Amino acid sequence: MNIVITGANRGIGLALASRYAARPDAVVFALARDPAAPELHALAAARAGRVRPLALDVRDTQAIDALPSALGVDSIDLLINNAGVPAPSDFGAISGAELNAVFAVNTFAPLLITQALRDRLGTGSKVVNITSVLGSIARAGADYLTYGMSKAALNMLSKKLALEFESAGVAVLALHPGWVQTRMGGSGAALDVDTAADGMVRVIDAFSLARSGAYLTYDGSELPW
Numbered sequence: 752m753n754i755v756i757t758g759a760n761r762g763i764g765l766a767l768a769s770r771y772a773a774r775p776d777a778v779v780f781a782l783a784r785d786p787a788a789p790e791l792h793a794l795a796a797a798r799a800g801r802v803r804p805l806a807l808d809v810r811d812t813q814a815i816d817a818l819p820s821a822l823g824v825d826s827i828d829l830l831i832n833n834a835g836v837p838a839p840s841d842f843g844a845i846s847g848a849e850l851n852a853v854f855a856v857n858t859f860a861p862l863l864i865t866q867a868l869r870d871r872l873g874t875g876s877k878v879v880n881i882t883s884v885l886g887s888i889a890r891a892g893a894d895y896l897t898y899g900m901s902k903a904a905l906n907m908l909s910k911k912l913a914l915e916f917e918s919a920g921v922a923v924l925a926l927h928p929g930w931v932q933t934r935m936g937g938s939g940a941a942l943d944v945d946t947a948a949d950g951m952v953r954v955i956d957a958f959s960l961a962r963s964g965a966y967l968t969y970d971g972s973e974l975p976w
């Protein structure tokens with residue numbers, strides 16, 4: 752089973768990589784800006800050959816185009832578009848540069864990476880876009896304007912990809928991890944990373960083509976768009 756995870760050097764991405772790496776049939780391609788990051792390096796050392804750290808800054812469109820050959824595999828069973836960035840500014844202080852930076856990582860990269868790897872995805876493959884409840888238009892609050900926009904657009908991408916891949920038998924999921932204690936979520940978040948990652952893995956395992964295009968949370972419950 753070939754698994755590709757972006758932003759796999761820390762936080763939720765690292766926790767997911769470590770869970771899949773524990774499966775005897777899995778090879779995890781752990782993509783990270785710094786593939787030599789200490790925790791990822793330790794995981795790769797502990798799971799020799801089955802965790803393969805690879806450099807990828809998801810804003811680097813040339814590197815994304817080169818990803819199929821960098822991975823060197825014919826098929827991908829699970830692609831998790833996990834890398835993400837927060838967008839700290841409130842309305843009144845948002846710059847064009849911040850907008851570009853947030854959308855490049857949270858929205859454009861999942862599209863470009865999935866597109867680059869489309870020929871490696873086939874019947875039974877799954878694409879999981881790590882989104883947020885803050886991308887729910889139905890639940891929108893006044894805060895997190897730019898981040899919410901980027902994740903709402905990612906939700907639309909997930910729906911579009913589900914339709915695009917339907918005939919190929921590839922299932923696409925928009926998955927909210929919960930509010931998680933990571934650098935992004937902060938230490939006061941509701942969930943520790945292990946609880947969130949365990950739940951996410953259960954949801955991904957149970958997920959199939961029949962539910963492609965769903966917007967779910969780490970406990971399997973459905974979110975309103």
Ligand SMILES: NC(=O)c1ccc[n+]([C@@H]2O[C@H](COP(=O)([O-])OP(=O)(O)OC[C@H]3O[C@@H](n4cnc5c(N)ncnc54)[C@H](OP(=O)(O)O)[C@@H]3O)[C@@H](O)[C@H]2O)c1
Nearest residue numbers: 758762763784808809833834835883930931933934935936
């Ligand atoms: N934590 C929460 O409460 C929460 C809630 C809802 C959704 N999410 C989503 O969950 C995902 C993971 O977030 P997290 O909580 O684990 O945050 P995190 O601890 O801040 O980790 C973010 C990850 O994304 C990577 N990343 C950022 N920019 C990148 C780039 N240009 N190229 C490659 N990798 C990049 C980071 O790598 P570097 O170390 O190189 O920066 C890091 O590995 C994100 O999509 C986030 O939006 C999180």
